[in-house]
Amino acid sequence: MLETVLRTAVIYFFVIFAIRLMGKRQISDMQPNELVITILLSEIAAIPLQDISQPFTNGVLAIFILAVLEVIMSVLALKSRKIRTMLSGKPIIIINNSVIDQKALKKVRMSVHDLTELLRGKDVFDISQVAYAILEVNGELNVLLKKEYEKVTLSDINIKAKKAALPLTVVCDGAICKDSLDNLNLSEDDVLKILRSKHKKIEDVFLMSLDSLGNSTIIDKEGSK
Numbered sequence: 063m064l065e066t067v068l069r070t071a072v073i074y075f076f077v078i079f080a081i082r083l084m085g086k087r088q089i090s091d092m093q094p095n096e097l098v099i100t101i102l103l104s105e106i107a108a109i110p111l112q113d114i115s116q117p118f119t120n121g122v123l124a125i126f127i128l129a130v131l132e133v134i135m136s137v138l139a140l141k142s143r144k145i146r147t148m149l150s151g152k153p154i155i156i157i158n159n160s161v162i163d164q165k166a167l168k169k170v171r172m173s174v175h176d177l178t179e180l181l182r183g184k185d186v187f188d189i190s191q192v193a194y195a196i197l198e199v200n201g202e203l204n205v206l207l208k209k210e211y212e213k214v215t216l217s218d219i220n221i222k223a224k225k226a227a228l229p230l231t232v233v234c235d236g237a238i239c240k241d242s243l244d245n246l247n248l249s250e251d252d253v254l255k256i257l258r259s260k261h262k263k264i265e266d267v268f269l270m271s272l273d274s275l276g277n278s279t280i281i282d283k284e285g286s287k
Contacts, residue, residue: 066111069118073107076122080129099132150199157195160208170197181205225275233257233270236283246274 080103103125110121139146154166156177167177178189180203186192194206216222230242238250256278257264268283 065114069110069114072118073111073121073125076125077103077107080125096132099128102128153199154197155194156197156203157189157192160190160193162189166197172197177203227273227275227277229271229273229277229279231269232272233264233267233280235268236265238264242272246272248272 081100106121106124106128110116110118135145135149139149154170156163156166156170156172162174162177167174177195181187181189181192181195184203184205186205186207191207191211192205193208196204198204230245231239232242232246232248232253233239238253240250243249243253253270253272254264256272257267257270257280260280262280262282266283267280269281270278272278
């Protein structure tokens with residue numbers, strides 16, 4: 063019983079370490095080789111947990127080797143276009159200059175229904191509005207609309223936009239987030255001064271965000287006054 067608990071705990075933390083070593087990536091954003099490695103990791107990690115007779119070090123070593131191989135192949139892919147294409151493939155133009163490339167659809171085994179579904183995911187409900195559509199190697203469809211259907215921007219109507227700033231969470235559930243303060247070059251006293259100016263107590267704050275321009279958003283805890 064104790065051996066099973068120890069095996070599970072060690073494998074759990076080692077798999078997390080391996081995933082962190084390979085880099086941050088969501089499942090939907092994974093390249094084919096990254097998805098294969100992730101599946102293999104889960105399969106290999108399960109072996110020493112299901113069969114206690116299997117040497118524990120074999121599973122750990124296999125996980126480590128897979129993670130190292132993925133890092134090595136990622137570095138090689140950055141250096142070589144041929145290796146990157148071999149591992150991940152290349153983007154394919156599905157709609158070219160407003161014309162659907164039917165050969166490209168057959169090549170990626172995509173039906174018209176699949177194409178229209180992906181377009182709806184990009185808020186495009188009329189295929190005639192599309193100038194270009196490119197299927198990326200991770201399966202995502204990126205769309206460029208025709209000029210007459212593109213969204214109007216502030217520059218199109220000659221309106222000067224205000225300077226943008228990234229809001230960061232400085233208080234979460236009554237506690238100050240010190241990492242955010244470092245990025246904003248602020249101290250805890252600065253945050254407390256802002257709260258006092260708004261007649262707020264930090265223990266009553268559920269969420270507070272602040273940007274470099276001094277704009278803040280405060281959400282009180284439920285039940286606080």
